[in-house]
Amino acid sequence: MSDGNPIIHQATRLKIMASLNRLGPNASLEFTHLRAIVETTDGNLGTHLATLEKAGYVEIEKRFEGRKPQTRVMATPSGRRAFTEHVAYLCEIIETGGQS
Amino acid sequence: MSDGNPIIHQATRLKIMASLNRLGPNASLEFTHLRAIVETTDGNLGTHLATLEKAGYVEIEKRFEGRKPQTRVMATPSGRRAFTEHVAYLCEIIETGGQS
DNA sequence: AAAAAGTACTCTGTACCACAGAGTTCTTTT
DNA sequence: AAAAGAACTCTGTGGTACAGAGTACTTTTT
Numbered sequence: 086m087s088d089g090n091p092i093i094h095q096a097t098r099l100k101i102m103a104s105l106n107r108l109g110p111n112a113s114l115e116f117t118h119l120r121a122i123v124e125t126t127d128g129n130l131g132t133h134l135a136t137l138e139k140a141g142y143v144e145i146e147k148r149f150e151g152r153k154p155q156t157r158v159m160a161t162p163s164g165r166r167a168f169t170e171h172v173a174y175l176c177e178i179i180e181t182g183g184q185s
Numbered sequence: 186m187s188d189g190n191p192i193i194h195q196a197t198r199l200k201i202m203a204s205l206n207r208l209g210p211n212a213s214l215e216f217t218h219l220r221a222i223v224e225t226t227d228g229n230l231g232t233h234l235a236t237l238e239k240a241g242y243v244e245i246e247k248r249f250e251g252r253k254p255q256t257r258v259m260a261t262p263s264g265r266r267a268f269t270e271h272v273a274y275l276c277e278i279i280e281t282g283g284q285s
Numbered sequence: 286a287a288a289a290a291g292t293a294c295t296c297t298g299t300a301c302c303a304c305a306g307a308g309t310t311c312t313t314t315t
Numbered sequence: 316a317a318a319a320g321a322a323c324t325c326t327g328t329g330g331t332a333c334a335g336a337g338t339a340c341t342t343t344t345t
Contacts, residue, residue, distance in 0.1 A: 182205070
């Protein structure tokens with residue numbers, strides 16, 4: 086049996102991916118909004134987003150809202166797929182206890 | 186919002202607790218059987234079980250089957266409760282993305 | 286009888302990693 | 316001017332998952 090997806094399993098990243106997955110496709114969340122949801126520091130959130138970006142699970146867009154910098158985060162199709170698969174894995178674990 | 190239960194969230198311990206929770210109350214699993222389920226080493230499994238025992242989530246019974254030592258592991262009521270609550274937390278995260 | 290293998294545990298060392306916090310840059314608000 | 320917000324990077328610390336070796340005892344295999 087697999088171990089699930091360790092990138093997604095981590096508590097903070099699970100929340101990030103769940104938040105993004107909930108949105109419709111092509112919708113994104115602001116860095117600051119995400120920071121409020123996961124309740125962490127700038128630095129920590131930045132690190133987790135970098136991890137997810139490196140895995141190809143999120144896309145990070147830096148743009149300007151007027152002249153204020155704004156970072157927006159969006160799940161990629163591959164990220165959505167990985168999230169869905171990990172949720173399925175969790176459900177399976179919960180139901181079967183890992184026996185297959 | 187809470188962070189869920191970090192003791193139970195860890196991948197290997199999640200499998201252990203799920204395996205035990207699946208059994209009826211007062212039912213137990215052998216150390217060796219559990220080791221096969223979670224696919225890890227003696228030492229590692231022992232450490233995880235010690236963590237769960239210290240949290241009051243499992244009870245460890247050392248006995249003899251004939252003259253062979255046998256370690257049996259059982260979820261405590263508190264362990265079952267914690268597992269159920271963490272599963273509820275996971276479901277909530279998955280559905281709401283952590284927004285409350 | 287000797288060797289191998291199983292059960293279960295402890296200990297050590299390694300490698301990773303989550304996180305806080307400080308420092309930076311630039312901008313807007315007060 | 317000063318404070319505060321946005322969004323990073325970097326560093327240091329602490330925690331911890333895991334493998335693997337070593338131990339003690341027992342049963343099975345050769």
